[in-house]
Every structure is written in structure tokens, then in C-alpha cells.
Amino acid sequence: MNIKIDVKNLDFFYGDFKALNNINIEIEENKVTAFIGPSGCGKSTFIRTMNRMNDLIDGTKHVGEIIYEGKNIYSSEVDVVELRTKVGMVFQKPNPFPKSIYENIVFGPKRNGIKKKAELDRIVETSLKDAALWEEVKDRLDSSAWSLSGGQQQRLCIARALAMKPDVLLMDEPTSALDPVATSKIEELIGELKDKYTIVIVTHSMQQAGRISDNTAFFLMGKLIEYGETSKIFSNPEDKRTEDYITGRFG
Amino acid sequence: MYAIQEKSKKINRNKIKKRNVKERCIKIILFLLASISILTTIGIVIILSRETISFLREVSIIEFLTGTEWTALFANPKFGVLPLVMGTLMIAVYGSFIAIPIGLGSAIYLSEYASEKTRKIVKPLLEILSGIPSIVYGYFALTFITPLLQKVIPDINIFNALSASVAVGIMIIPMISSLSEDAMKAVPNEIRQGAYALGATKFEVSIKIVVPAALSSIISSFVLAISRAIGETMIVSLAAGSTPKLTLNPLESVQTMTSFIVQVASGDVTHGSLIYKTIFAVGMLLFLITLIMNIIARMIIKKYREEY
Numbered sequence: 001m002n003i004k005i006d007v008k009n010l011d012f013f014y015g016d017f018k019a020l021n022n023i024n025i026e027i028e029e030n031k032v033t034a035f036i037g038p039s040g041c042g043k044s045t046f047i048r049t050m051n052r053m054n055d056l057i058d059g060t061k062h063v064g065e066i067i068y069e070g071k072n073i074y075s076s077e078v079d080v081v082e083l084r085t086k087v088g089m090v091f092q093k094p095n096p097f098p099k100s101i102y103e104n105i106v107f108g109p110k111r112n113g114i115k116k117k118a119e120l121d122r123i124v125e126t127s128l129k130d131a132a133l134w135e136e137v138k139d140r141l142d143s144s145a146w147s148l149s150g151g152q153q154q155r156l157c158i159a160r161a162l163a164m165k166p167d168v169l170l171m172d173e174p175t176s177a178l179d180p181v182a183t184s185k186i187e188e189l190i191g192e193l194k195d196k197y198t199i200v201i202v203t204h205s206m207q208q209a210g211r212i213s214d215n216t217a218f219f220l221m222g223k224l225i226e227y228g229e230t231s232k233i234f235s236n237p238e239d240k241r242t243e244d245y246i247t248g249r250f251g
Numbered sequence: 252m253y254a255i256q257e258k259s260k261k262i263n264r265n266k267i268k269k270r271n272v273k274e275r276c277i278k279i280i281l282f283l284l285a286s287i288s289i290l291t292t293i294g295i296v297i298i299l300s301r302e303t304i305s306f307l308r309e310v311s312i313i314e315f316l317t318g319t320e321w322t323a324l325f326a327n328p329k330f331g332v333l334p335l336v337m338g339t340l341m342i343a344v345y346g347s348f349i350a351i352p353i354g355l356g357s358a359i360y361l362s363e364y365a366s367e368k369t370r371k372i373v374k375p376l377l378e379i380l381s382g383i384p385s386i387v388y389g390y391f392a393l394t395f396i397t398p399l400l401q402k403v404i405p406d407i408n409i410f411n412a413l414s415a416s417v418a419v420g421i422m423i424i425p426m427i428s429s430l431s432e433d434a435m436k437a438v439p440n441e442i443r444q445g446a447y448a449l450g451a452t453k454f455e456v457s458i459k460i461v462v463p464a465a466l467s468s469i470i471s472s473f474v475l476a477i478s479r480a481i482g483e484t485m486i487v488s489l490a491a492g493s494t495p496k497l498t499l500n501p502l503e504s505v506q507t508m509t510s511f512i513v514q515v516a517s518g519d520v521t522h523g524s525l526i527y528k529t530i531f532a533v534g535m536l537l538f539l540i541t542l543i544m545n546i547i548a549r550m551i552i553k554k555y556r557e558e559y
Contacts, residue, residue, distance in 0.1 A: 084450040085450035164449060
């Protein structure tokens with residue numbers, strides 16, 4: 001069992017508000033790790049620290065370390081642009097660029113300096129196949145990404161992230177804007193992707209966490225309450241608060 | 252009891268009837284208000300066309316559109332409109348050379364780079380530029396820009412196209428920056444985040460994602476600004492001179508279509524004379540050029556529309 005990301009004593013602040021309080025967690029390689037907890041518990045904030053997306057918000061600061069590939073990602077020797085190419089992200093609302101399907105996929109590879117048409121074509125095909133979208137769109141790669149359905153758009157966003165050949169895939173409630181059919185497709189896909197990638201997923205649905213994740217972390221008011229194998233967290237939680245949340249007593 | 256009920260029903264019906272009549276009247280009044288501007292436009296087109304047709308009875312359309320000499324006010328007048336068109340286009344094109352980079356650059360800065368605080372100060376300041384009357388820009392061109400240019404280029408004419416272009420360019424900057432900035436701000440933040448998450452830098456997000464996403468509105472801001480430059484009258488009348496000349500040299504004095512119309516209309520012209528009709532013909536041409544530009548702009552916008 002390899003540790004992919006090691007978080008040590010992480011605090012995170014929006015201005016004066018402390019959103020994360022002393023988080024310690026080890027994310028395992030080639031596993032699906034789910035973050036659950038009620039709204040405002042800090043799970044989304046936390047996943048966004050892992051590719052430093054929170055840097056884009058003014059007035060945020062952090063204390064502590066996130067170790068990835070032997071380096072603290074917040075240290076000055078780590079290039080945030082490079083970090084984000086290795087730690088990809090899929091968002092809550094599908095957010096394809098208002099460009100063609102093809103252009104959406106090649107955006108990342110192109111800015112990484114890949115220019116050959118044949119190679120870009122190959123990347124488009126493999127990424128779309130990996131995201132289980134190829135069969136549905138192979139004949140209309142030039143049409144607008146916005147013409148796709150919500151579920152297809154989300155798989156396109158996954159394909160877009162995969163085109164960067166990332167190491168870790170962060171997913172921030174990737175199915176919350178989708179219908180049940182599209183949701184089950186994405187969940188199936190996550191199961192296939194974990195062979196190649198380390199996946200961290202924030203989810204609002206405990207059932208989803210139970211279905212797709214290997215490990216589960218329960219957050220409450222900015223604190224990591226309990227972390228362990230999903231089967232254990234769901235069947236035999238150690239903390240009373242975890243049990244209350246899982247059995248639906250609040251949240 | 253029954254009678255009372257009947258009575259209150261009747262009152263109710265009357266109330267509804269009254270309200271319906273009122274609603275219908277309001278609809279008619281609003282429709283009339285909206286038609287005023289349409290009727291005015293139709294009226295203008297009719298008058299322009301009538302005088303233009305009567306002008307074209309005396310001057311052939313081929314001479315008018317292809318002639319390279321414009322001496323309408325001379326004893327033996329020639330009516331080749333090309334020098335005026337060239338003067339107009341030259342000012343518009345050189346003006347856009349100044350306004351488009353500055354306008355788009357400030358729009359990108361304000362929308363993507365500036366802090367909320369800076370934006371709140373700079374944006375209204377830029378918009379003040381568009382509130383300055385164009386006659387002020389005209390004097391600014393004549394008494395400030397021209398002397399400045401004369402220091403750099405000693406043999407420049409006192410009245411020259413360059414000075415007017417610079418002033419016209421400055422005047423249309425806020426149109427471009429303001430409209431483009433609004434369009435860029437309207438691009439949803441999720442899209443920017445998607446690009447950042449793929450490792451894009453701020454500059455790449457601005458140029459490769461935000462600007463293309465807002466392109467249709469940005470182009471329409473260019474076209475609106477250029478139309479404004481084409482129709483601009485006071486600056487060119489004051490600073491560009493009144494010498495109709497077929498030239499691309501911005502250091503020379505030229506005359507635009509608008510400044511010719513001002514020159515004639517502010518002199519004394521006999522109603523119905525050929526020179527009187529000339530200003531309508533030139534006006535008609537000006538109207539057609541702006542109309543065609545707007546149509547082209549619509550086509551471009553349709554083609555490049557990226558919806559979100």
C-alpha cells in the first residue's frame with residue numbers, strides 16, 4: 001500500500017474564518033477515497049487544497065503541509081502549474097469550455113507543447129475512450145461541447161482531465177448536477193479509472209461513497225472526525241458523530 | 252340575499268372589464284412609443300432616398316461612386332465621392348488602431364487582473380471619457396495633439412488626419428473597453444476554474460478561454476466603435492481639415508463625408524440646389540456603409556458565437 005498524498009497538520013483560513021482544523025490524512029495510491037460530511041464541513045475546501053485551487057481566492061491562507069511526491073506542494077520549489085497538470089480536477093457543475101469537443105480535450109496537451117495532429121488525435125481518442133464517451137461522440141468531435149447532455153459534459157470534463165495524463169484525479173461532487181442514469185455511468189467509470197489513477201471524491205451522498213469508495217473520511221465543522229476503510233466506516237464506525245451522520249440522524 | 256349576490260357579481264364584472272380596458276390602452280400607448288423611433292428611421296430613409304435619387308438624375312451614379320475628384324463647391328464641380336470615403340475610412344481605421352489594442356487591453360486587465368477595488372475606481376473613470384462632448388475632443392486634437400505631433404514630425408499639416416484619428420481613437424476606447432469587459436465578466440467562473448485546473452496560467456485563461464468565449468460581444472463592440480468613428484463629425488471637422496484628397500497619408504489634411512456635410516450645411520445653400528442634394532447623397536452613402544458594417548458584424552457574431 002503506497003501513500004500518494006500525505007497531509008500533515010493542515011489548517012486553512014478564509015480571511016479570519018478557520019475552514020479546516022488540523023487535518024491529518026494519508027491518501028492511498030490507486031484507491032478511491034471519499035470525503036463525506038454535511039454542507040459546510042470543509043470537504044470541498046479540503047479537496048481544493050490538494051491542487052491549490054484555493055490560491056485563486058483572495059484572502060486565503062494555510063498552515064501545515066501537503067506532501068506529494070516527496071515535496072510540500074505549498075513550498076516555493078513546487079510549480080503550481082505543473083502540480084495541476086499532475087493532480088487533475090473535475091468540478092461539481094460540468095464546465096466544458098465553449099469550444100468543440102475536440103478543442104476541449106486538446107486544450108491541456110496543446111499548452112504542454114504537443115502540436116502534432118496525429119498525436120493530438122490519439123490523445124483525444126484514448127481520453128474519450130477512458131471516459132466512456134468515445135462511442136457517443138466520435139462522429140461529432142467538431143460540434144460544440146455545449147450541445148452535449150449534462151452527463152456527457154461531465155464525462156467530457158473527465159476526459160479533459162485524463163488527457164493531461166494525471167496522477168491523481170480530484171472530483172468535487174461530480175454527480176450532484178446529474179440525473180440517476182448519468183450518475184451511475186460516472187460511478188461505473190470511477191471504478192474503472194482507479195486501476196490507473198488515484199481518485200479523491202467529495203460526495204454529498206453516503207450511498208455513493210458506499211458504492212464506489214475504498215476509503216472514506218468523515219468531516220464535520222472543519223475537522224476530520226474519522227477515516228478508514230469504507231466498509232468499516234459504514235458498518236462499524238468508531239465515533240458517535242460518524243454513526244449519527246451515517247444513520248441519517250443529521251446532515 | 253340573492254339580489255345582493257347578483258349585485259356584487261355585477262360590480263366585480265365591471266371591475267374586471269375596466270381593468271382590461273386599461274391594460275389594452277397601456278399596451279397601445281407603449282406600442283405607439285415604440286413605433287416613434289421606427290417611423291423616424293423610415294422617415295429619414297425616405298427623405299435621404301428622395302434627395303439622393305434627384306441628385307443621381309443630375310450626376311451619374313458611376314461618376315459619383317468611382318470618381319476620384321471631389322470639387323463640389325467649385326465653379327466646375329466634380330462629384331467623385333471616393334476622396335471623402337477614403338478620408339472617413341482612414342480616420343476610422345487609424346482610430347481603431349489606437350482604440351482596439353488599448354480598449355481590449357484595458358478590458359482584459361479590468362476583467363481578469365484588476366482587484367475589485369481597482370476595478371471600481373478605473374471603470375467609471377474610463378466611462379467618463381465617453382461622456383466628454385466630441386467638440387471638446389476636437390479642440391483637444393487641434394490645440395494639444397497637433398502641436399505635439401508637430402514637435403515630432405515638423406512638416407505635418409496643421410490640419411491632418413493623424414491628429415483627428417488619435418482623438419477619435421481615444422473617444423471610442425471606453426466603448427470597446429466597457430462592452431468587452433462586461434462580456435468577459437459574464438463568462439462563468441467555473442469555466443476559468445476548469446482551465447486553471449488543467450494548469451493554465453492567468454494569461455492563458457484570459458487569452459485562450461475568456462476572450463474566445465466573449466468573442467462575439469467583443470467583435471460587436473469593435474463594430475459599434477468603428478461605426479461611431481465613421482459617423483464622428485466634430486473632431487474631424489475641427490482637426491482633419493477640409494481638403495478632399497484621395498490619400499492614405501495620415502499627415503495630410505483630408506475631408507471626411509461628415510465634415511463635408513457640416514461644411515455645406517453650415518454655409519448658405521439654396522434649398523433644392525444641386526449642392527443641397529449632394530449632402531443627402533453623401534449622407535445616404537454614410538448610412539449604407541454603417542448599415543453594411545452592422546450586417547457584417549452580425550454575420551461574424553453568428554459565426555463565432557460560443558454559447559454559455
